[in-house]
Amino acid sequence: MRAIIFLLLLVTSLVFPAFSSTMLVEKQVFTTTAFKTFGGQTIEEVKVGFESYGTLNQDKSNVILITHYFSGNSHAAGKYHESDPLPGYWDTIIGPRKAIDTNKYFVISVDSLVNANVHDKHVITTGPASINPATGKPYGLDFPVVTIRDFVNVQKLVLESLGINRLHAVMGASMGSFQALEWAVAYPEWVGRLIHVIGAGKMDAWTVSALEHWALPIRLDKNWNNGEYYASNPPIDGLTATMLNITQDAMHPDMFKASFPNFEVLDKGALRDIRTQPAVIQTLLSRAKARAQTQDANHVLYLVRASQLFIAGHSNDYQQSLTKLKSPSLILPATKDLLLRPEMAKDLHTALKARNKDSEMAMLEGSWGHLEGVFAIAAHADKISTFLARPLHD
């Protein structure tokens, strides 16, 4: 997977030369105490990382919030060091003179609660792997369930700490689209414009079940031990299977095909012995295991839960919640998305139009599948910059 991403970014850098100029960024920390969750519980201390690109203007009216996807973090653009092999995931559209022009906008992104990448030194998050002040030990499954609304509420506190009370726009892909939409529905006075990429307005039964397949392998791992593994071996095999599941759901078969040009169905090793997995599986598992090293299994379970519970407005009266939205929306589904199928974003677009909301939709074409919205977003760079420049109705 990393090899593929690297290759793609290399190609992208040839097509978009601006990409090669390095924007250096650094992770900052925000701390708050006695955070009340949507579910009514309290987290004594919440600490999250955040990044920003560009400069906050005097009246603090040029803020664009970027909300990140499931396995992502706030590193949306730039590099920490000139020598970093890769920049943040949306570097093709965020930076000086790019679609989200950091000469004009102050772009900010926040590491989510229960972020998966606990062991990535650039990620700062609070979740089940954090120390529970009541016991002096990691929370494990005693950590409260958190929702997309809670992710939004933490971001709101970060923004308020900077004196911000208005967003020029909020934009996110996948689980980031949930947060962006939740912003527009929960805090409509804040949100100027909404850009909703490879997302949905709410979960359906199939998707809730699909997400459960990212949790089941972790729960099956004998090292998981009901979430109490912090003093022993972590459930790395289960987490590896989960990472493989995520890749499976996020990449279209056409991209698998392109990634394995030498794939042979009649795999000699796999034919010889049931204990030998097909070569393509061995490769995928070794990549998945590498990804699993920086992640925490319990955090993944909490991210799954937050995603499963997502419905715009966090009330089962979806239509009523959508009524609250005030911003114009740009909705960008991917044609070949097998996870958050384009029908889901189309349903949102239709529901918004039915309520006389200003909504525009454009498809991301290409072979990535779900990941189209992460790796190939630059296809809609012009549309994004035009949408961001649109004056508002009121």
Added chain:
Amino acid sequence: MRAIIFLLLLVTSLVFPAFSSTMLVEKQVFTTTAFKTFGGQTIEEVKVGFESYGTLNQDKSNVILITHYFSGNSHAAGKYHESDPLPGYWDTIIGPRKAIDTNKYFVISVDSLVNANVHDKHVITTGPASINPATGKPYGLDFPVVTIRDFVNVQKLVLESLGINRLHAVMGASMGSFQALEWAVAYPEWVGRLIHVIGAGKMDAWTVSALEHWALPIRLDKNWNNGEYYASNPPIDGLTATMLNITQDAMHPDMFKASFPNFEVLDKGALRDIRTQPAVIQTLLSRAKARAQTQDANHVLYLVRASQLFIAGHSNDYQQSLTKLKSPSLILPATKDLLLRPEMAKDLHTALKARNKDSEMAMLEGSWGHLEGVFAIAAHADKISTFLARPLHD
């Protein structure tokens, strides 16, 4: 799931009154010794069950072989007892005066090697749960890897034991389509007509990986113990997760939606505690666990492997293999199939046409997804009966 199937069959029985007349069938047994696998190993004794409907004519020219899908068995039509709640899976098209008219054809189906349903009293199969004569204990993972070609070769032995050396047609859905196509390519002189339902001509990297997700939960279950669980507790949790995976891949989101009309995203129990799964997951898991009771986990691993290794002709020179096919083909993909995507069957159709083969394709429309080809095949009843009645070129 059972409730849905039952409901569907109930509806079907109102639309097709012929369905209500019970055709009683019984499972028969075939045994052979020293069976050579495609991989070059020997299985000392192979025992499989089979069923037949209709009467073999004098010149044995009216035989239609039905090859079954992954979690199915040879019970394609009829009932064992008047009181059975459900008939065989394709009962809507197999029977007197149905699309596959048992007043005219002798229809036969054989339980596959390594059939999953080891603990179903109506299934007779040989696989890792069978006793290894060399040790007096179950084979476990010492059982040889078997392929779709081996399934076909066992069927050929069953047919030969009945004096049959020609098939009027061979027809199968999903993994059954693999066997049907393999027949047409490996034994072209045998096969008069091929009906290939919700299938593919070969696996691709994405599908091999999708199938691996049916194996991973079993391997993760602490009770699996490298396949040696026959004297202890079987890996039922892993097998349950696998069954849930199969349902996920086989049913389109639209059918999930129809199956859970009271689904609520903001699930109160799941919001309260990470240990409580959403209600929809609890329901799916309890159905999956019920299915797991009749299955053997190692057998599922072997079925996964047989499917992963499938390429028509069992040679990596696919185009050359397709050249060998002599029969006309009727290819029936399902529009909403998310597992063996319709593109796969279309690719087969295109490849056959490119080789001047007689191939006809029609889509199964509807909300089932992959399962369309199992539960809603009657939509193409006329097409099937017409295709079966077609005279052959030579």
